Amino acid sequence: EPEVTQTPSHQVTQMGQEVILRCVPISNHLYFYWYRQILGQKVEFLVSFYNNEISEKSEIFDDQFSVERPDGSNFTLKIRSTKLEDSAMYFCASRDPVAGADEQYFGPGTRLTVT
Amino acid sequence: QKEVEQDPGPLSVPEGAIVSLNCTYSNSAFQYFMWYRQYSRKGPELLMYTYSSGNKEDGRFTAQVDKSSKYISLFIRDSQPSDSATYLCAMTLNNAGNMLTFGGGTRLMVKP
Numbered sequence: 288e289p290e291v292t293q294t295p296s297h298q299v300t301q302m303g304q305e306v307i308l309r310c311v312p313i314s315n316h317l318y319f320y321w322y323r324q325i326l327g328q329k330v331e332f333l334v335s336f337y338n339n340e341i342s343e344k345s346e347i348f349d350d351q352f353s354v355e356r357p358d359g360s361n362f363t364l365k366i367r368s369t370k371l372e373d374s375a376m377y378f379c380a381s382r383d384p385v386a387g388a389d390e391q392y393f394g395p396g397t398r399l400t401v402t
Numbered sequence: 403q404k405e406v407e408q409d410p411g412p413l414s415v416p417e418g419a420i421v422s423l424n425c426t427y428s429n430s431a432f433q434y435f436m437w438y439r440q441y442s443r444k445g446p447e448l449l450m451y452t453y454s455s456g457n458k459e460d461g462r463f464t465a466q467v468d469k470s471s472k473y474i475s476l477f478i479r480d481s482q483p484s485d486s487a488t489y490l491c492a493m494t495l496n497n498a499g500n501m502l503t504f505g506g507g508t509r510l511m512v513k514p
Contacts, residue, residue: 291445320501330446330490332501343501378445390436391502393445 289313291394293379299400300369308364308397310379318382319362320391321354323347323375330378336362369401405429408491408505417514421478425491425505428472432493432503435467437476440488440507449489450476481512 292311300306312319321333334344336354353365362381366373376398380391406427415421423437434453438446450465452458452474458465466475474493478485488507494500 322502329506330492330502330504332503335501345501376443390448390451392448393438395445396443398443 291379291381291392293377293394293397295397296395297398297400299402302371302401303368306366306369306399308366308377308379308399310362310364310394311360312362312379312381313383313392314360315385316381316383316392318342318384318391319354319356320380320382321364322378322380322393324378324396325372325375333364333377366399369399371401374399374401406491406493406503406505408508410506411509412511413508414511414513415481417481417483417512419481419512421481421485421510421512423476423478423489423491423508423510425474426472427474427493429495429503430469430472431495432472433496434494435465435474436492436494436502437463437465438490438492438504439485440490442488446490446492478510481510483512483514486510486512 294309319336324330332345334348335342351367355363376396378396379394382391408425437450440446452465452467455467455469462479464477488509490507491505492502
């Protein structure tokens with residue numbers, strides 16, 4: 288069964304450093320998403336991406352964040368200068384537009400720890 | 403008022419019990435409703451998806467939507483220890499690729 292994959296599973300970085308989180312969405316999916324989940328809190332939407340551009344973003348997704356689809360398979364989230372409060376699980380999700388519904392499939396997540 | 407509310411639990415039931423999990427929401431514009439299961443430190447796994455008010459059944463799982471009351475439910479029949487997880491409801495405004503808004507999750511423990 289196709290699935291969303293994410294690397295690395297755990298990333299530790301120092302405050303102020305740049306990090307890139309990587310995702311490989313399901314191959315025929317065209318909508319891509321990033322969500323985050325701070326420990327013990329709700330899953331929160333960050334950004335959606337379609338047709339090589341951001342289609343929607345939340346207030347969390349400020350100028351420190353960017354997304355890119357550098358090739359036909361990867362989808363990345365970059366945090367330019369990490370803060371302690373960026374520590375969270377980051378989930379990538381994808382969706383098949385042909386499915387005609389909002390069934391988003393999530394990856395296993397990357398645990399980001401900012402020290 | 404929070405947009406989507408769930409009782410955090412934990413909800414502890416014996417194996418074989420029928421489990422009822424619920425969410426309420428405040429935004430009547432939500433149209434699509436999903437239930438995800440999340441095991442500890444894993445990604446959310448899609449269980450059920452519904453659009454209209456009414457029931458949808460898939461194996462041991464039944465999703466119920468009451469848009470007039472802004473209330474959705476997930477029923478699990480013949481619960482198993484492997485069902486022990488956190489159950490998240492999520493909803494979206496339309497099917498144009500919009501963001502999901504999640505509830506905080508209900509932790510379920512099914513005891514053998």
